[in-house]
Structure formats: structure tokens, C-alpha cells
Amino acid sequence: MRIKEKVRLKYLDAIRTFAVLLIILVHFNNSLVDFGITIANNNYLIKDSFAGWSLGTVGVSLFFVISGAALMVGYSDEFNIVMYLKKRLKSIYPLSYINVCDVSCTSFFL
Numbered sequence: 001m002r003i004k005e006k007v008r009l010k011y012l013d014a015i016r017t018f019a020v021l022l023i024i025l026v027h028f029n030n031s032l033v034d035f036g037i038t039i040a041n042n043n044y045l046i047k048d049s050f051a052g053w054s055l056g057t058v059g060v061s062l063f064f065v066i067s068g069a070a071l072m073v074g075y076s077d078e079f080n081i082v083m084y085l086k087k088r089l090k091s092i093y094p095l096s097y098i099n100v101c102d103v104s105c106t107s108f109f110l
Contacts, residue, residue, distance in 0.1 A: 009073060016066045022059030 029048055032038075048055060075084075 007073070009070065012066055012070050012073075016063055016070075019059045019063035019066065022055050023063070026054075026056035026059065 026048060050058075
């Protein structure tokens with residue numbers, strides 16, 4: 001079985017990077033307010049909203065839409081639901097098992 005090389009779409013990566021930067025900026029803004037830091041007598045580095053839209057909400061929505069588009073392009077040739085679910089289970093199960101053990105041990109000692 002020959003493994004097909006994945007295609008990176010740089011424009012999708014660029015838009016996703018922009019969305020992540022919006023999210024980071026909103027969290028940074030909120031931390032300035034939480035710690036009482038002011039810059040030029042202003043609590044925020046930038047305005048938290050633009051045209052009535054929260055920049056954090058726009059960033060998260062944009063990130064999910066672009067990630068879905070990247071998945072669609074990646075699986076456009078042939079999609080096998082069984083193989084997809086096996087790969088997802090293989091990648092998620094070990095971490096969830098570690099998480100369950102960690103929470104069980106932590107709750108036992110509390």
C-alpha cells in the first residue's frame with residue numbers, strides 16, 4: 001500500500017493562523033484587565049469588538065470553518081469511515097485513558 005503525500009494548502013494555514021492570533025489577542029486583552037494593567041490610560045490593548053462582533057468569537061468560528069475545509073480537502077479523494085474512526089480512536093484513546101487514571105488518582109487523594 002502506497003501512502004499518499006498530504007497536500008498543504010498554505011492559504012488555509014494562513015487564515016487559520018490569523019484566527020489563532022485573534023483568539024490569543026482577545027485572551028491577552030482580558031488578562032490586562034484582570035491584572036489591572038493600563039496602557040496609555042486604556043485598559044485594553046485593542047478594542048475587543050469590531051462592527052458589533054467579538055473578535056474572539058470571530059476567531060474561533062473562523063478557525064473551525066477553515067479546519068473543516070482543510071479536512072474536506074484532505075479526505076476528498078476517498079473517504080473510508082471505518083479507517084477514519086480507527087485512526088481517531090487510536091489517537092484519542094491513550095490520552096483519555098491517561099486522563100481517567102489521573103482524575104481517579106487525584107480524586108482519591110483529595
